[in-house]
Amino acid sequence: MFTACELGVFDLLLESGKPLSSDAIAACLGASTMGMERLLDACVGLKLLAAEMTLEGGKEALYRNTEISNIYLTKSSPKSQYHIMMYYSNTVYLCWQYLADAVREGRNQYERAFGISPKDPFGAMYRSDEEMLKFMAGQNSVWSICGRDVLAAFDLSPFTQIYDLGGGGGALARECVSLYPNSTVTIYDLPKVVQVAKEQFVSPEERQIAFHEGGGVLLVESLLNEDKSGPVETQLYSMNMLVQTEGKERTAAEYSKLLEAAGFGVIRVRRTGKLYDAVLGRK
Amino acid sequence: MFTACELGVFDLLLESGKPLSSDAIAACLGASTMGMERLLDACVGLKLLAAEMTLEGGKEALYRNTEISNIYLTKSSPKSQYHIMMYYSNTVYLCWQYLADAVREGRNQYERAFGISPKDPFGAMYRSDEEMLKFMAGQNSVWSICGRDVLAAFDLSPFTQIYDLGGGGGALARECVSLYPNSTVTIYDLPKVVQVAKEQFVSPEERQIAFHEGGGVLLVESLLNEDKSGPVETQLYSMNMLVQTEGKERTAAEYSKLLEAAGFGVIRVRRTGKLYDAVLGRK
Numbered sequence: 001m002f003t004a005c006e007l008g009v010f011d012l013l014l015e016s017g018k019p020l021s022s023d024a025i026a027a028c029l030g031a032s033t034m035g036m037e038r039l040l041d042a043c044v045g046l047k048l049l050a051a052e053m054t055l056e057g058g059k060e061a062l063y064r065n066t067e068i069s070n071i072y073l074t075k076s077s078p079k080s081q082y083h084i085m086m087y088y089s090n091t092v093y094l095c096w097q098y099l100a101d102a103v104r105e106g107r108n109q110y111e112r113a114f115g116i117s118p119k120d121p122f123g124a125m126y127r128s129d130e131e132m133l134k135f136m137a138g139q140n141s142v143w144s145i146c147g148r149d150v151l152a153a154f155d156l157s158p159f160t161q162i163y164d165l166g167g168g169g170g171a172l173a174r175e176c177v178s179l180y181p182n183s184t185v186t187i188y189d190l191p192k193v194v195q196v197a198k199e200q201f202v203s204p205e206e207r208q209i210a211f212h213e214g215g216g217v218l219l220v221e222s223l224l225n226e227d228k229s230g231p232v233e234t235q236l237y238s239m240n241m242l243v244q245t246e247g248k249e250r251t252a253a254e255y256s257k258l259l260e261a262a263g264f265g266v267i268r269v270r271r272t273g274k275l276y277d278a279v280l281g282r283k
Numbered sequence: 284m285f286t287a288c289e290l291g292v293f294d295l296l297l298e299s300g301k302p303l304s305s306d307a308i309a310a311c312l313g314a315s316t317m318g319m320e321r322l323l324d325a326c327v328g329l330k331l332l333a334a335e336m337t338l339e340g341g342k343e344a345l346y347r348n349t350e351i352s353n354i355y356l357t358k359s360s361p362k363s364q365y366h367i368m369m370y371y372s373n374t375v376y377l378c379w380q381y382l383a384d385a386v387r388e389g390r391n392q393y394e395r396a397f398g399i400s401p402k403d404p405f406g407a408m409y410r411s412d413e414e415m416l417k418f419m420a421g422q423n424s425v426w427s428i429c430g431r432d433v434l435a436a437f438d439l440s441p442f443t444q445i446y447d448l449g450g451g452g453g454a455l456a457r458e459c460v461s462l463y464p465n466s467t468v469t470i471y472d473l474p475k476v477v478q479v480a481k482e483q484f485v486s487p488e489e490r491q492i493a494f495h496e497g498g499g500v501l502l503v504e505s506l507l508n509e510d511k512s513g514p515v516e517t518q519l520y521s522m523n524m525l526v527q528t529e530g531k532e533r534t535a536a537e538y539s540k541l542l543e544a545a546g547f548g549v550i551r552v553r554r555t556g557k558l559y560d561a562v563l564g565r566k
């Protein structure tokens with residue numbers, strides 16, 4: 001799936017508007033026919049492509065995208081996961097190669113994977129403008145499919161001034177404004193992230209900068225069960241934070257404790273049943 | 284799963300004979316407590332470990348192997364998959380990092396992954412005695428769980444002289460002798476493989492060397508559907524052969540054609556419903 005995305009298989013099949021043969025796809029994408037045929041057949045097995053035999057030729061298969069590929073794997077789709085997949089393919093996969101070292105040492109593996117000091121994980125993740133841009137585009141991919149659920153988990157319409165801490169490329173803010181038309185969202189992030197967000201992701205019409213004291217904070221996180229017995233996706237996220245950052249996933253009780261210590265009196269938790277959950281703290 | 288195997292988590296829990304805390308496991312295996320706790324919880328989510336809370340302490344979890352881990356993930360079990368997993372972890376994973384290049388170029392990725400010439404894939408796989416030994420132990424892991432099914436797919440009792448081409452570490456031969464007590468099996472492989480097999484895997488009592496003209500040949504392969512639409516495991520195997528070797532997976536018809544060309548008149552195919560299938564050709 002990752003390789004077919006990287007090579008542009010799904011984009012080509014969307015643009016062509018008709019099923020294509022393995023040879024045609026290989027020629028268009030500058031790939032070997034032997035390798036491409038095998039990749040396409042594996043994508044059929046994974047239900048990312050559908051193949052039909054030509055009536056005339058008899059033996060040649062023609063490939064087309066399945067609906068799920070058109071929605072999630074083409075670059076141009078509003079719900080495209082292309083950017084986050086490329087981030088996983090080119091950064092996360094390389095860190096996970098050193099998972100055993102990460103568990104032994106209890107720290108991230110940027111040094112082994114990229115020769116970069118592990119002391120400042122966000123410095124490592126944002127080691128070049130290009131890498132930062134890829135990460136921001138990747139985060140936007142995620143919020144294009146997960147954003148609405150976490151924002152609708154609570155009725156946030158009483159909050160007209162909303163602050164998105166670490167809001168990056170602005171896709172969550174965009175979902176928020178769409179769901180709560182009376183809200184304004186202020187994105188807080190590192191200065192260089194904000195600069196790129198303004199240049200590349202959020203147009204001036206969309207953006208409003210505001211400051212506000214007090215209010216509520218919505219934590220958008222993937223919650224561990226209280227006994228940490230699951231969900232397995234969240235446990236694996238926590239493994240990933242070990243190899244890539246200094247953070248970890250937490251239980252609802254752990255987040256509540258953090259919020260209480262920061263002076264939030266009323267704390268409520270909602271699980272969305274999807275990857276990200278919502279914790280609301282009020283001052 | 285791979286990292287917990289590599290660090291020896293399942294072996295330690297088997298040997299200890301009692302559930303252990305995360306701190307105890309980390310200390311025994313020389314790992315960080317922070318990384319180990321996260322790894323253990325992820326293994327609980329993957330159902331490779333079970334955790335129970337201590338009654339006295341209240342909050343500390345004790346971890347033990349699940350049955351599947353005792354059978355397949357401990358080194359000492361007769362059905363241990365430890366060696367093949369280490370092979371996947373340290374060789375296959377690294378080649379798959381370059382899957383897009385493999386599809387572009389239509390050839391294996393030993394050069395990018397290990398700086399080794401891709402022209403002789405078995406030379407690359409057997410680039411040192413240690414690597415060859417790991418590969419042979421890995422193959423033996425596979426036959427310890429898949430061997431009996433392919434050998435029982437046909438009644439091979441009429442064949443008392445059996446030749447195992449590329450028989451490596453001898454685990455398939457051992458299953459064959461166990462299932463057909465009247466058979467003798469001759470392993471054919473590269474001279475250095477045979478030497479290591481004799482020294483490390485097959486004791487003199489087990490081994491009989493014999494030659495025989497004619498007879499039958501049992502191809503033990505993972506068969507693609509005739510339209511190559513699946514099974515997805517076999518398609519992924521074929522992708523792996525692209526990044527690691529020069530071979531590919533084939534359909535039953537393709538194998539039949541190869542056998543016919545080699546003079547085998549009667550060819551029969553049986554799918555086992557598991558990973559490997561059986562094709563019998565008779566002369």
